[in-house]
Amino acid sequence: MAARRVGSVQSATRQLILEATQALMVAQGYAAVSARRVAAQAGVKPALVQYYFSSMDELLLETYRFGAARVLERQQEALAAARPLHALWALAVDPERTALGIELMALANHRKEIGAEITRQATHNRKLQAEALARLLRDAPDFGPPEGVSVILAGIARALVMEQGIGMDFGHQEARAVVERWLALVEPEEA
Amino acid sequence: MAARRVGSVQSATRQLILEATQALMVAQGYAAVSARRVAAQAGVKPALVQYYFSSMDELLLETYRFGAARVLERQQEALAAARPLHALWALAVDPERTALGIELMALANHRKEIGAEITRQATHNRKLQAEALARLLRDAPDFGPPEGVSVILAGIARALVMEQGIGMDFGHQEARAVVERWLALVEPEEA
DNA sequence: GTCTATATAGGGATAGAC
DNA sequence: GTCTATCCCTATATAGAC
16 A cells, blocks of 8 residues: 555556566466566566566555556547447457456455446446447437446356356357347448 | 365365355455465464465365356356346346456466366356347247357346456346336236 | 364564665 | 565465374
């Protein structure tokens, strides 16, 4: 929490450490994030990790912020695409961020600060999404309010990617077909 | 993996250790599961944990099996209820099992054996569910194939409970309303 | 069936040299 | 800004006493 003595924020080494932490979390889970392992992954000495981040919790929190910025960016790109709904869906079922997402969810359940930050960020993203959906769904109002649709699409996508991650895919093809049929309905090709 | 020297399966102490492990995972995450902490939670000595479970991985796997049996049981109860769809939904949005579920997902991503066991069990559960849905949806065929519906409902429910767990609930009310409207449609009160 | 003792490794964090 | 050395704690796992 409190910075006792800390390296500069724009340091290349700091950046390296954040990237290494992210990679470690994806590959081995948050439990594998120790100063020693992060350092080994980043190719620096362990003490440097403690120099830039005063605690492991701070490292984890900064690693989340580091990734969240990129996520928001990609969502904004999707919303600006020719078919925003299709683009949002494609983004949501992208498996790349998912292992990390699960780790962060688990982490959020047990570290108050990280949970609060994730909730803040994710709620912000979802509000932007719901606003965009409100415009896009104006001609198809019987699918429910945009806030609900946003939750539902995100939930389905997360389930698909999470389960696929552990090699479980029963019913996935059918579920995807349902969603894609719906997408084509509210956002047809010529739109 | 291999049992070198191991206590009997019906031992009350063993049971106690499994329950303690489950409680620990829910409260503090899988990373908090150590022989010492499990023992403290269970009120036994650390060495006993290693006596009953030859490794931490085995303890985790057995803890999963222990809980999975109960889950299948509750699903079967739901399928036998007066309104099975409503009962299934109520079960899916029950927050009790969810913190544990997230931990197991995260764990499954990093421990091959546990992932395989979860996939096996969950696929089995979902098949049973899909078979039941096939019967229930016979009169409402335009909602897509039952396997897909099963995935979709599970995904939405998981999102609701997961997010609520970290204090995020934007759009939840609306999403629930959409699902409940659908449930009432295919399974009306007088059925 | 239970427990003590111990080997061995890895963890976070700090003080202080360079 | 970087690194060494070190403190002290916790981890798993085993051998063997009771």
